[in-house]
Amino acid sequence: MSINSKEQLLLKGLADSEATAIETIYRENYGIIQSFILKNNGYYEDARDIFQEAMIVLYEKAASDSFVLTCQIKTYLYSVCRRLWLKKLQQLQRYNQPFEITEETVPVDEELETHEKKNEDITLMEQAMDKIGEPCKSLLEAYYFQKKSMPEIANSFGYTNADNAKTQKYKCLVRLKKIFFAQYKNGE
Amino acid sequence: MDDILLLDAIERYKNGEMTAQEKTFLDELRKNNPDIDQLAVEHLFFLQQLKHTADLKTLKHSLKEVESKLVEEGVIAKKSLHGKAKVIYLWNLTRKTMAVAATIAVIVSIFTAGMFTAYNSKKSEKVITPLVYNKFKQVDAKLKTIETKLKLAAVPVPLPVKPKLEANFRATGFLIDVGGYIVTNAHVVNSAKNLIVENKKGEQFFAQAVYISNTTDLAILKISDTSFRTFTLLPYSIRRSSAELGEQIFTLGYPREEVVYGEGYLSAKSGYSGDTAAYQISISVNPGNSGGPVINKNGEVIGVISSKETNADGVVFAIKSKNIYKALEEINRDEQIKLPLKGTIKGLDRVQQIKKIEDCVFMVKGN
Numbered sequence: 207m208s209i210n211s212k213e214q215l216l217l218k219g220l221a222d223s224e225a226t227a228i229e230t231i232y233r234e235n236y237g238i239i240q241s242f243i244l245k246n247n248g249y250y251e252d253a254r255d256i257f258q259e260a261m262i263v264l265y266e267k268a269a270s271d272s273f274v275l276t277c278q279i280k281t282y283l284y285s286v287c288r289r290l291w292l293k294k295l296q297q298l299q300r301y302n303q304p305f306e307i308t309e310e311t312v313p314v315d316e317e318l319e320t321h322e323k324k325n326e327d328i329t330l331m332e333q334a335m336d337k338i339g340e341p342c343k344s345l346l347e348a349y350y351f352q353k354k355s356m357p358e359i360a361n362s363f364g365y366t367n368a369d370n371a372k373t374q375k376y377k378c379l380v381r382l383k384k385i386f387f388a389q390y391k392n393g394e
Numbered sequence: 395m396d397d398i399l400l401l402d403a404i405e406r407y408k409n410g411e412m413t414a415q416e417k418t419f420l421d422e423l424r425k426n427n428p429d430i431d432q433l434a435v436e437h438l439f440f441l442q443q444l445k446h447t448a449d450l451k452t453l454k455h456s457l458k459e460v461e462s463k464l465v466e467e468g469v470i471a472k473k474s475l476h477g478k479a480k481v482i483y484l485w486n487l488t489r490k491t492m493a494v495a496a497t498i499a500v501i502v503s504i505f506t507a508g509m510f511t512a513y514n515s516k517k518s519e520k521v522i523t524p525l526v527y528n529k530f531k532q533v534d535a536k537l538k539t540i541e542t543k544l545k546l547a548a549v550p551v552p553l554p555v556k557p558k559l560e561a562n563f564r565a566t567g568f569l570i571d572v573g574g575y576i577v578t579n580a581h582v583v584n585s586a587k588n589l590i591v592e593n594k595k596g597e598q599f600f601a602q603a604v605y606i607s608n609t610t611d612l613a614i615l616k617i618s619d620t621s622f623r624t625f626t627l628l629p630y631s632i633r634r635s636s637a638e639l640g641e642q643i644f645t646l647g648y649p650r651e652e653v654v655y656g657e658g659y660l661s662a663k664s665g666y667s668g669d670t671a672a673y674q675i676s677i678s679v680n681p682g683n684s685g686g687p688v689i690n691k692n693g694e695v696i697g698v699i700s701s702k703e704t705n706a707d708g709v710v711f712a713i714k715s716k717n718i719y720k721a722l723e724e725i726n727r728d729e730q731i732k733l734p735l736k737g738t739i740k741g742l743d744r745v746q747q748i749k750k751i752e753d754c755v756f757m758v759k760g761n
Contacts, residue, residue, distance in 0.1 A: 223449070223456045232460055236470055244587055247559060247761075250471050258457050265453055324446065331447040351448040376398040383440050 213279050217268040220261075231261070235280055239287045246291065256294070260286040263314075263321045277312050285311040289318055327390070334386040342378035349375055400430065404437045559588050561759035566647035566686035567591060567615060568695070569754040570632060570718060571731045572625040574599075574617035577718060578685030578758050579700050580606045583613045586760035591617060594653050594752055601758075605725045610671060610717045611700050614725065615758070628734040629750035630693045633715045637696040639663060643675060645699060646748065647686030648757040655748060656683075658708070665711040666701070673697050676708045685758060688712045693737035693747060 219227025236257055243253040263286050267273055288311060335343055345363060348354045354362075360371035406412050407420055424431040464470045563586070567578035576591060583589060589601045599619035606613045637643075637660055644657040658677030665672025675688060679702055688697035697712030722731055739747045 223453045225456050225460055228456055228460045229463070232464055233469060236464070240471065247588075249587065254461065254470065258454075258461070261457055262450065262453065269449070327443055328447050328450055331443055335447075350444050351451055372402070373398065376401055379401065380397070382444075383437070386440065386443070387436075 210275070214275060216279065217264075217273075217275065220265050221268040223265075228261070231264075231279060231283075232257075235283050238280070238284065242284070242287065243291055247295065248291065252291070252294070256287050256290050257283075259290055263317060266321055266324060267317060277310075281310050281312055282314070285314045286318065289314055330389050331386060334382055334389065337385050338378060338381050342381060345371075345375055346378050346382060397433075400433065401437060404434050405441065408438060408441055559590060559759075559761060561590070562761045563759065564648055564651075564682050565684040565758045566682065566699070567756045567758040568646075568685075568687040569625065569628055569756070570614070570733055572628060572734075573730070574622050574624060575604075575729070575731050576601065576615040576617065576756055576758070577687075577698060578613050578615060579698065579713075580608050580611045580613045581700070582685050582758055583615065583760065584608070589615060589758065589760040591615065591756040591758050593756055597621075598759075604729050605721055607721060607724070610721065611713055612698065612717055612721050614721060614729075614731070616729065625754070627738065628754055629737060629739045629747075630687070630689055630695050630754070631735060631737040632718055632733050633690075633694040633696045634719055635716070636663065636714065637673065637690060641690050641696070643677070643688050643690050643696065644744070644748075645677060645679070645683065645686045645688050646752055646755045647679065647683035647699065648755075649680035649682035651757075653752050653755060654683075658710075660696075661709075665713075666703070669711075671717055672700065672711045672713050675699075675710050675712050677710050678708060679710050687751075687755065688715075689747075689751065693739035693742075693751075 216227045216231055220231065236253075239257050239260070240250070240253040243256060244250070248256075260283050264279070264283060267282075335346070338346075341363060345359065348359050348362070349356070356368040356372050356375075359375070360366070360368045363371060363374075365371040365374065403412075403416075403420055407417065412420070420434075424434055461470060563582070565578060565582040567576040567582075569575065570577050583603045583606060586603075589603065590598045591601045592598045599617045599622045601615040601617050601619075603613050604616045639660055639662070641660045642657070643660055644655065646653055646655055648654065656677050656679060658675055660673055661676045662674035664670050665674055673688075673696070675697070677688075679686075679699060683699050684701070686699045687695045688699060690696050694715075695718075696715050698715070698718070699710060699712050701711045703709040703711075718733070722733070725731070739750050742750075
């Protein structure tokens with residue numbers, strides 16, 4: 207199997223949140239990122255956080271429809287981590303020494319911007335979720351997050367039948383939507 | 395209720411659960427009904443957002459699981475700071491920001507007050523509203539530029555020498571080999587990730603711990619920086635046998651950013667609660683002196699300062715120098731360390747002795 211198709215497979219696995227693919231990517235790339243962070247005024251905890259975020263960026267890229275692999279996973283992760291860490295350091299004002307670049311990098315600014323926007327949207331959604339209260343929250347989570355079926359949900363939430371549960375779910379969804387868009391449009 | 399039907403339809407449409415007929419019907423409905431189309435667009439977008447949130451939750455869960463598995467296997471290093479270390483770490487993180495914030499607050503508030511008085515005194519003469527407004531704007535703009543200037547000026551901390559890292563501790567160490575091997579305390583470097591040593595000129599070199607023993611509390615660092623120029627000779631020797639009670643001793647160390655001299659005498663041949671690996675010495679030391687050499691008048695290193703009793707003044711403990719020899723027996727053979735055999739400062743007066751020694755005593759810093 208060529209290196210390229212192996213990477214493609216890994217990315218496909220990552221797009222599906224498969225543990226094996228994630229583990230392989232971690233094993234092959236974590237060391238390099240950790241030593242980079244440690245060398246540049248970071249702590250072990252920082253390395254873990256930054257790598258995790260970079261994995262999310264990579265995931266977003268892999269899961270998007272327009273995804274094309276233009277460089278190796280390693281190069282991509284390194285570039286993303288480098289940008290993320292630089293930004294974090296600037297925020298913390300911990301240090302402002304230019305980084306030495308030991309690895310090849312690719313431009314990732316655009317993706318990071320998208321990633322940040324996505325992060326904000328997701329935060330809004332989570333906040334809205336917290337605001338709708340129970341049982342709405344659990345109900346929606348069961349259906350949309352845990353992908354449970356309506357009969358299952360009806361059973362565990364004590365609705366007389368799946369149709370009842372469904373109606374309830376939509377009522378909750380409408381509320382969630384209202385809260386979400388109220389904040390979303392405020393933020394625009 | 396109609397709305398719910400519609401939402402359901404849109405969801406089934408999105409999930410591909412619709413028959414071709416239903417699909418055509420919905421498409422048709424959207425085309426002829428801007429309101430419905432609007433709702434559909436909005437709802438599809440909303441469902442997309444909800445899906446993102448759900449997917450990310452799943453992903454984060456998987457990431458966490460893989461991470462903890464790899465932490466357990468040791469592939470990912472886990473090192474958490476606890477208690478005091480954490481506080482110091484946090485303090486170091488925020489210290490600079492807080493200082494900047496404080497400066498701005500003080501200067502800006504004084505400035506604001508001054509401007510206000512000026513404006514008030516003028517107001518009694520002229521009552522022209524637009525001007526007042528402009529004045530405020532000017533003040534505002536001025537304050538803004540001052541604030542940015544202050545921020546720019548305050549962030550890079552001016553240092554005489556380019557720092558290699560921001561340290562959160564400082565201690566002392568001294569050369570035991572001309573090639574750049576330094577002895578210090580294990581407790582100094584134990585939790586450090588990055589280490590640098592700095593000589594009295596302020597030159598900094600990266601170092602690595604090549605030996606750490608928590609039983610003796612000794613550590614040996616190796617200067618890994620290429621810019622380090624090796625010494626030809628060390629002025630002191632390392633004593634293999636025990637020192638005598640009452641011997642005059644002195645030390646050099648870095649309780650401050652500057653090298654500090656201190657002198658005293660050997661007060662007991664054992665350390666804290668009878669620890670035979672250490673001496674008790676009577677000397678004035680402070681935090682930062684840890685790892686400093688204890689040298690007798692003949693220029694022999696007889697010990698390494700390690701700790702002091704907190705509730706008694708001048709009761710200090712030093713690790714006996716013969717433990718350095720023991721450390722060399724345990725250390726990796728790859729490290730070619732040759733201890734200085736004979737000192738060159740015997741018989742010199744103290745000022746001359748210090749002049750020769752201080753080049754070999756380093757500040758050990760790190761984070």
